[in-house]
Amino acid sequence: MTSLTASLRLLTSTLAMSLATLPAWTEQSAPVLTLELNAAQPSEKGCRLTFLVNNSLGADVTKAAFEIALFNEAGVVDRLTVLDFKDLPSGKTKVTRFDLAGTDCTKVSRVLINSATECVGSGVEPAACMRKLKTDTKTGIAFGV
16 A cells, blocks of 8 residues: 555656646747847947847748837837838748937837737738737847737
């Protein structure tokens, strides 16, 4: 009887540990489109935003564009614009830069992704670019949805 009890406890313990690691594995393999605001630097035109994009949706995105809102240092929306990321091949990381004419990087406090104006690709549902979007920033500017 003691041997059976010990075996059941070991089995229960092993099962509990296995289930505890399941959510982490599920999150890592979930399809996601990662958009990182990597840099914001003054340029001849105004402010150059550099993005690092990784498409892990499992399908090529042939056209992706996002409407963003730029907030000034007072937290007021200063500008709405659309950034066209063009094609985002599946499993590839891409660096894209946008020069925003007349924008002073030091006065941008936040970049908000308002919507995906385009999200097209074979096997990609139009809402995937927003629903499966994960954002990050390497700058002092708040960035996200």
